[in-house]
Amino acid sequence: MQATSAGGVGLLALLVRFGGGHLTRPERLAVAVSVAGLALLGLSLPAGASHGALPGWMAPFGWVLASAAVAAAAAVAAGRLLRPGSGLAVAAGLLYAAGDVATKAAVGGTGPVPLFATLIPVCHGLAFACLQLSFQRGAAMATAGVSALLTNVLPVLAGLTIFAEHMPGGTAGVLRGLGFAGAVLGAALLAAASRPEAARKTRQRNGDL
Numbered sequence: 001m002q003a004t005s006a007g008g009v010g011l012l013a014l015l016v017r018f019g020g021g022h023l024t025r026p027e028r029l030a031v032a033v034s035v036a037g038l039a040l041l042g043l044s045l046p047a048g049a050s051h052g053a054l055p056g057w058m059a060p061f062g063w064v065l066a067s068a069a070v071a072a073a074a075a076v077a078a079g080r081l082l083r084p085g086s087g088l089a090v091a092a093g094l095l096y097a098a099g100d101v102a103t104k105a106a107v108g109g110t111g112p113v114p115l116f117a118t119l120i121p122v123c124h125g126l127a128f129a130c131l132q133l134s135f136q137r138g139a140a141m142a143t144a145g146v147s148a149l150l151t152n153v154l155p156v157l158a159g160l161t162i163f164a165e166h167m168p169g170g171t172a173g174v175l176r177g178l179g180f181a182g183a184v185l186g187a188a189l190l191a192a193a194s195r196p197e198a199a200r201k202t203r204q205r206n207g208d209l
Contacts, residue, residue, distance in 0.1 A: 030189035034149060037182020041156075044168065044176035057112065059162040060105040064119055067098035067154075068126075075130060085138020086146055092131035093150025099123035100155045104163065127151075153183045 023031070071091035078087040099120050106116035134143040157180070159165040167173045 026189065030186050031145070032186075033182055033189060034145075034186025037179045037184075037186055040175045040179030040182060042179075044172045044179060055110065055162050055164065057105070057110055057115070060101050060110060060116065060158075061119075063101050063158055063162055064098045064123065067094045067101075068123075071095050071098075071126075071130070083138055083142040085134040085136075085143045088130045088134035088137065089143040089146040090150060092127045092134060093147040094154065095123045095127035095130065096147070096151040097154035097158070099127065100151075101158045101162070104155075104158075149183055149186060153180065156180060 071094040074087045074090040074094065076087070078090060081087075082090070102116040102119040102123060106113050106120065110116065131143070131147055134147070137143075160167065167176055
């Protein structure tokens with residue numbers, strides 16, 4: 001389900017294109033890599049996934065705390081290295097995914113349940129604020145695209161690591177691994193694409209002034 005939802009990045013690219021927007025060559029490459037990765041994830045779905053036992057509270061709580069710390073760094077420091085708005089979009093994706101992890105822990109009965117029930121609105125509220133701020137600063141692919149990919153792909157990683165879900169064996173396992181890597185790479189490319197070009201245009205505008 002997470003992989004299918006993340007596939008919206010391809011639809012977003014089409015909407016930008018048909019709406020009169022322009023996708024740079026790096027953006028088209030990033031979208032192609034993302035969609036290819038999501039397609040590989042889709043091909044691995046018939047193999048299903050085995051579920052392990054629910055973890056103790058420390059693993060999902062640690063994931064949420066680490067996500068919040070990385071989100072803060074992305075919103076503040078990474079904004080200087082990535083495309084305008086992308087740092088905040090990364091933060092939004094991390095926080096939305098952290099909220100999903102807290103939801104899985106709470107629904108699964110990982111105690112203390114009130115702790116994770118409290119973290120759900122906190123994570124999603126902060127993620128919403130970061131996403132709205134990113135929309136004010138950057139283009140659609142650099143904000144909504146990056147956020148959507150991370151929001152849906154990171155919980156897959158959380159399932160494999162802290163919730164003890166197992167990769168399928170054989171070809172399906174290879175496809176799922178490659179697909180996950182492609183989706184993450186696509187998100188990274190979207191966040192970084194055309195940053196030099198944006199900086200060049202900014203310098204030109206400053207020079208004109």
